[in-house]
Amino acid sequence: MKKKTLTYLWIAIYFLMVFLPLVLLMILPRPEGREFLREVAVALGFLAMALLGLQTIPTSRLKFFTKAFPMDTLYTFHHKLSVFTFVIAFVHPALLIANNRVVLLLLNIFEAPWRARAAVLSLVAMLILVATSIWRKQINLKYHIWRWLHDAASFLAIGLALYHMFKVNHYMDLTYQRVLWLGLTGIWTAIILYIRVARPIIMINNPYKVVSLEEERGECWSLTLKPEGHDGFDFHAGQFAWITTESPWIFKENPFSFSNNADHEDNLISFTIKELGDFTNNIKDFKIGQTIYVDGPYGTFSLDDHWCRELVFIAGGIGSAPVLSMLRTLAARGDNRLVTFFYGNPTWDSIIYREELEELEKELNLNLVHVIERPQEDWEGEKGFVSEAVLKRHLPENFQDQTYFMCGPLPMIEAVDPALRKLGVPATHIFSEQYEMA
Amino acid sequence: MDIQHLVQRFFVIITIALCLLLAVLFGALQAGLI
Numbered sequence: 001m002k003k004k005t006l007t008y009l010w011i012a013i014y015f016l017m018v019f020l021p022l023v024l025l026m027i028l029p030r031p032e033g034r035e036f037l038r039e040v041a042v043a044l045g046f047l048a049m050a051l052l053g054l055q056t057i058p059t060s061r062l063k064f065f066t067k068a069f070p071m072d073t074l075y076t077f078h079h080k081l082s083v084f085t086f087v088i089a090f091v092h093p094a095l096l097i098a099n100n101r102v103v104l105l106l107l108n109i110f111e112a113p114w115r116a117r118a119a120v121l122s123l124v125a126m127l128i129l130v131a132t133s134i135w136r137k138q139i140n141l142k143y144h145i146w147r148w149l150h151d152a153a154s155f156l157a158i159g160l161a162l163y164h165m166f167k168v169n170h171y172m173d174l175t176y177q178r179v180l181w182l183g184l185t186g187i188w189t190a191i192i193l194y195i196r197v198a199r200p201i202i203m204i205n206n207p208y209k210v211v212s213l214e215e216e217r218g219e220c221w222s223l224t225l226k227p228e229g230h231d232g233f234d235f236h237a238g239q240f241a242w243i244t245t246e247s248p249w250i251f252k253e254n255p256f257s258f259s260n261n262a263d264h265e266d267n268l269i270s271f272t273i274k275e276l277g278d279f280t281n282n283i284k285d286f287k288i289g290q291t292i293y294v295d296g297p298y299g300t301f302s303l304d305d306h307w308c309r310e311l312v313f314i315a316g317g318i319g320s321a322p323v324l325s326m327l328r329t330l331a332a333r334g335d336n337r338l339v340t341f342f343y344g345n346p347t348w349d350s351i352i353y354r355e356e357l358e359e360l361e362k363e364l365n366l367n368l369v370h371v372i373e374r375p376q377e378d379w380e381g382e383k384g385f386v387s388e389a390v391l392k393r394h395l396p397e398n399f400q401d402q403t404y405f406m407c408g409p410l411p412m413i414e415a416v417d418p419a420l421r422k423l424g425v426p427a428t429h430i431f432s433e434q435y436e437m438a
Numbered sequence: 439m440d441i442q443h444l445v446q447r448f449f450v451i452i453t454i455a456l457c458l459l460l461a462v463l464f465g466a467l468q469a470g471l472i
């Protein structure tokens with residue numbers, strides 16, 4: 001199926017999953033209505049339930065879904081909609097109380113009926129979900145512990161909210177509503193089972209072994225893996241995979257971009273990983289022959305996923321890993337399109353792949369622009385960060401017709417994206433990927 | 439503008455707007471206001 005068709009299909013399914021129960025309630029026979037605030041509260045409750053269950057999808061990494069949307073967009077979408085879901089779930093009882101103060105009594109979880117207790121506990125679980133996701137770093141919660149907590153709280157929030165909804169009989173007495181919600185619950189359950197049961201089994205049955213580990217500049221390591229007992233997979237230059245050294249049942253994977261040529265004939269895959277935190281600090285201790293589990297490929301940040309004119313890459317630090325994969329792939333294809341690469345790094349010595357990029361300049365039609373934050377005294381190139389002025393000085397004359405790929409930390413993308421727009425580069429020509437998604 | 443950019447820019451806003459609109463519409467419909 002064509003990517004555009006797939007995207008439209010997913011958007012249609014999304015709207016159906018969120019709005020169909022409420023829309024059907026509006027157009028099909030239904031029980032008699034009640035006060036305005038009460039009915040708005042009920043509608044918000046239905047929508048909160050649909051959105052809450054739907055949150056299992058954006059981060060599920062289902063291949064037929066991630067082919068249509070960039071992964072960081074899906075995570076951003078998940079973050080924003082989760083907060084909105086919590087807000088309307090909270091407004092649901094608030095409006096019921098505003099309509100009739102007697103509802104306040106239902107908040108007493110010691111004496112209230114179970115349907116009300118379930119609703120209160122579901123809201124508490126949602127509060128934990130939102131608070132620990134927004135302030136995880138501030139409260140020093142380790143990523144893998146947060147993931148377990150996130151899973152447990154999600155399971156509780158969805159399960160308790162469903163119990164509450166089915167036990168409040170006013171609209172749920174309607175057979176078509178019951179069938180619809182049971183269908184939706186079936187879809188959410190299937191996705192959770194895929195994420196938590198099927199995928200770990202697939203990863204365990206398709207292990208990889210470390211075949212080389214080389215130190216790079218800037219506290220980075222290039223790691224090459226070989227599939228063990230299977231053929232591996234093909235990927236597009238610019239895509240990434242989640243990897244872990246521990247059992248996939250523990251869910252401690254981390255995402256890294258492929259850095260090797262995507263058109264390689266062997267089935268090896270390479271990543272370049274910077275020492276930045278818990279897991280990445282252990283890369284240097286990896287042993288040749290060690291087992292690694294890989295889940296991928298993912299991402300639409302790729303030359304082969306978009307129709308590309310001449311190319312402009314903008315990367316900061318280790319954001320150059322997917323760019324290097326693209327450059328290596330272009331070199332292997334003998335592609336002679338003009339490529340301009342703005343490459344930001346803290347110092348000259350920390351430039352990852354510096355020597356290989358010099359070689360690629362000879363092979364490709366590549367204009368490499370180093371931008372150094374803290375350059376040595378005799379540095380005559382660009383200083384500071386990739387800015388509008390730097391872009392203006394080095395972009396080709398037809399810069400509005402180029403295709404732009406940006407990869408790096410969020411502050412870099414937030415600075416460069418508006419600079420490109422200000423220069424008049426159409427939004428449709430810009431593709432970006434951030435480091436952090438969770 | 440392609441569909442991915444539309445999704446990135448407007449999808450959350452469209453979802454929020456539709457939710458609020460439908461909730462108020464449902465409330466008004468059931469309360470006999472329309």
